[in-house]
Amino acid sequence: MTRRLLLSGLLLCTAGSLAAQDQYELNSEWKSLPIKEVKMDGNKLSLPATALKNWEPATVPGTVLTTMLNNKQVPDPFYGMDNKKIPDIFHTGPEYYTRWFVKDFREMPPATDGQVWLHFRGVNDGCDIYINGKKVNATTHHGAYLRQTYNITAFLAKDGHNRLAVIVYPAAFPGDPNGGQGGDGTIARNVGPQYTAGWDWIQPMRDRNTGIWDKVTIEKTGAVRILDPHIVTSVPGIRQPDGQQAPAILHVQATLQNPTANAISGKLKYQLEGKSIQQEVTLAPKGSATVVLPDLTLENPRLWWPAGYGPQHLYQLPLEFITDGKISDREEVEFGIREIQTAWNTHTRSREVLVNGQRIFIKGGNWITSDAMFRFSKERYDAEIRFHRDMNLNLIRIWGGSLTERPEFFEACDKYGLLVFQDFWMSGDCNGRWLDPQKKDDQWTRRQYPNDHNLFLESVADQVKMLRNYPSLAFWCGGNEITPPQDILAAMKDSILPKLDGARYFFDYSNSDSMSYNFIGGNGDGPYGIQTVAHFWEDRTFPFNSEVGSVGVGDLVSLQRFLPKENLVAPDFSKKFVDSIWDYHKYIGYNNSIDPYGTPKNLEDWANKAQLVNYDQYRALMEGFSAHMWDWYTGAIIWKTQNPWTALRGQMYDYYLDPNACLYGLHSGSKPLHVMYNPVEKMVMIVNNTFAYHRDLMLEINAYDMAGKQTSLGQLFVEATPGSVQKHVELKTIVDKLKSQKGIFLSLRLRNLQKEIVDDNCYWLTDANGNYSGLQEMSTVKPTVTATRKSGEVVVTVSNPTGGPLAFFNRISLLDASSKERILPVFYSDNYITVLPGEKKEIVISGEKAATKNTVVEIFGHNVNKQLVEIK
Incomplete structure (x- = not known):
């Protein structure tokens, strides 16, 4: 859900003379100092006339450590062992990373009944806020995930010159970073990220990510503000990605807030696909109300599908509150029409996922967070989620020791078709599932973390409201490898999620029996x-x-x-x-x-x-997982x-x-339609993880020795039924014979009736002793490589001459022509490619940075010498 920047000149639509409302981010020209260097309180500090002599530039959004790094006060904690040179909060005490952040901004008090709001999307862990000599929050804020909103209309200076001062406090329990998962575990006493005390894939973040780590925004509205819109789509029946669609139903509601001393009447409305939906409402003075709009039936809707199954259509819903012929507030909500269900597969004894009535074989990846120091950007999110789409995955799980991911993350998942499995902030390592000598407290004590259960639940409710409109969000989960304490679990499961969402399945914890029946033993995951x-x-x-x-x-x-x-x-x-x-x-x-x-x-x-x-x-x-789709695995x-x-x-x-x-x-290995070789049964198989029936596919099986000599092992027309795995050709005797001395290459291909390759898979197989002896002796080949720039993309063609070996395992990179450093990020349609003798392959390099001028292409392979290729 995004609130668009609405300038007064763009508001001349259906409601006559409109109030000018907009939103902007306070993301530059902040200043900061450690608390020990500030000799005044927030009331004085926040006065615009107070001089800020020798204050340091600050990075907001960002953590304290980010500001210190950007000011060259600490070394890069990502390089070498430099992280050890940075003082750890457990040893320094909290004051070392307690900081003031100050921002001057221009905003005039609004005319008539206009309102100005200050939003913080994430502060870790606590803060007090001052504007123009007055304290804004009545009590100190706590909670890394809990958003904050303040009506600052009465705080604004008459001349429009304002100062915002925020003191940020670290979490009360930073934990001892003793090398355990989450250090000594006490970091889980807070409602915040646990990994920052260290894990088996990361060293501790020394400030525990203290800071104004997410966006700070100013929003201007009329007398009534729209907040927390909620859109639910019902897509009955079993659908296909193409063709005429049966209707879908749109359920829309939102909360309206009236901060004025007067009752206000008006209507909440939106227009979509030529239809107008509205509801009259009267708001009491200083009151709020949740307004449920009449349902809308959409004819022939454009559906949203996970990657690999169909397109990711998205709609924009402009939600407005109109009073006295004027728009008081407007939110434009992006959403997708889809319905996610689950069912228990009694054969596999695990849960299966259905989207729009069709079951989806889940091919997912676990995600921590984009940057360990919370240096987030829309561009980085987009690149990372695009990588996941390019892996042919269809789901990302957000691991519970981190955070609820940011709206920009979900926007990218909506765009690229990645379902999201969102854990809440628990982990069995810190929260007491196992006996652990590295933990300070016993299991019984850790089992009741965090200290403040009400804050945890308040944060859950808030984050659900923030994220519930994204079509990519598929599941909520109580925590990583453990349920929350019983009172938290019951409130989430029985009250908060049904009331605030109601459209997604909730897993008690990440490897619970409701997800996957554990008939093997152990923790329910791995190896x-x-x-x-x-x-x-x-x-x-x-x-x-x-x-x-x-x-x-x-x-x-x-x-x-x-x-x-x-x-x-x-x-x-x-x-x-x-x-x-x-x-x-x-x-x-x-x-x-x-x-x-x-x-x-x-x-x-x-x-x-x-x-x-x-x-x-x-x-x-x-x-291996796809080979046992719907039999062993869902x-x-x-x-x-x-x-x-x-x-x-x-x-x-x-x-x-x-x-x-x-x-x-x-x-x-994750391609939706894929030909593959089972090395155990020595069987060529085809998996069709789509809804389409693929007929008249030509299966080609060829072996190549290290000199490039080809041996045909079969060619036949095959079919691939939807959602199936089929065995086609057994190769045991011939493959074992061919590979016995030096190993072979096994080339598997599928072609359509136009003879176009629809899947291409090349294996390198060991000799009889389990070694790749032939690879160690391969002759060097010199493929012809060309690179051409077309419409902002670079097309690389690699042609391998006849009469020689394969051009094996070639890495292609786009480089800066001057520095010879790789341009990052760019996206390759394929890479580490192998080209058969007498054939060629085209690789497309795309992405915004692929259009960079003064670049060259680098290629090298197992038996291909490194060369640089000019882009024509």
Whole structure:
């Protein structure tokens, strides 16, 4: 839900002479000082005449640590072990990170009955607020997630020169960052993010993300303000993404607030698709009311679908309150028409997800937050969610030790078709599920965290109101691997969510039996870390696994961004290599999985071979789950797909938005219509994870040796029924024979009747000893590479000549022509590509930065020397 900037000149519509209302962000020219350096109270400090001599520039939105970093007072906590050089709040005490933030702004008092409002979308953890010599909030605010709104009309200076002063207090319980999950666990006494005390994928954030971490805005309205609109769409029946649609029903309501001393009558209304819906209402003085509008039946609606299943149509609903012929307030709400249901699959013993009546096989990724220091931007959110769409995923789970994600995150998920599974702020590690010697309190005590249950519930209600209109939001969840305390759980489940939402399924906790019946034992999720490729196919795990994953180290370019030069040394498992900085960045071992590719010559060679492992791991993970779709599984959520810090594990792209081979292995293995090779049964299979019936597909199976010699293993027409997995050709004898000496490449393709390739999958298989001996001896090839700029995109064509080996596993990058550094972020239609002899492939580089001038394309591969290609 977004409130658009409405200027008076744009309001000349249906209601005659209109009040000018708008909203703007206070996001620049803030100043700050630590509390110990400020020798006055907030009343004096907030007077515009008070001089601010030697005050530091501040970053708002942003944490205290962000301001200190931008002022070069601390080193970059994401580089090397510099985070250890920053004082930790547990040792310094809270005053060290308690700060004043001051902002001068221009705003005249409104005429007649106009109102001016001050909004804070997130302050961690507490604050007191002053404007023009007066305290705004009657009591100190607490709660990292709880939004704040204040009517500041009476506080504004007559000359329009105003000063806002905010003192921000850290959380009462920062916790001891002793290396445990959430440190000593006491950070969970607060209602705030737990990971900031450290986890097994991050070091502690030294200020625990204290600060005005989210947007501060000024809003101007007439006498009556619209808040918390709520749109629910009903889509009865079983739908298809295309063709004529049966009607859908729109249910709309909103709360109206009248801060004046007079009763006000008017109407709440909107227009959509040529129909006008309205409701008359009278608001008491200083009163508010929730107004339910008549339902609207939409004919032939344009539906919203998850990625891979259909388009993501979105509507704009302009909601207005009109009194005395004038618009008092207007909110434009973006929404999608869709209905999400769940059902219990008695065969798999897990929950399955339905959208618009069609069941969706969940291919998801776990998400922490975009940036560990809460440096958020709409552009970064858009890039990260686009990466998830490009992985052919359809769901993101927001892990409970972090936050309720920001509206800009959900806007990107709406745009790209990613369903969202939103945890609330609990984790079994801190909240007492397990006995843990690193925790300060016993399980019984931790089980009742946080200290303030009412604040937790108030925050839940507020965040539900903020996020409930996004079509991508699919599920609420009580917490990560644990339920909230019983009184919190009961209030959420029985009161808050039914009243304020009522349209989404609620999971008690992330791996509860209501999601996935645990017939295996353990915690109900995992495994984590490196697995054999065969494991993903033959070893059964939980039927809707909320966390399952593997490795994710980037290549040399990625490692060089945050590891000092002296630490750029390849891990050596045989020597039990442990580098303190690698360990500090939570390296998860590849063990001996790189050995079959040959002993690495250096870190660059090691990292390039790690990409082969990365690709294989994540292609196999999703292929293995898809192979057992609706039989063993209803879905899987990878732990995890991104890092908000420079960690050396679990990521498809690094913190700097540079993708690695994990992303493209997943991109391949998650394709909605996909041909794949089961390495256990030696069977070629086709998965159709769409609603369409694909007829007359030509399946082509070919093997290539290391010299590029082709052996045809079959060609036949096949069909792929909707939502199915089908076995087609068994290859055991011939594949084992062909690969026995040096391994082979196995090429699987699907073509349509126009002979166009609709899926292309190439495996590299070991020799009889489990080694990639042939890869170690491959001859170098010299493909012809061209790059052409077209309509803001770059099209790269890689042509491999006949008579030689495959051009194997080529990484393509867009570089700045002068610095030779990668342009980030950009998006590749595919990467780490293999080109067969006598063939060519086109890769499209897109995204806003793909249009950057003075760029070149870099390409290198396993047997392709690095070259730079001029863009024509």
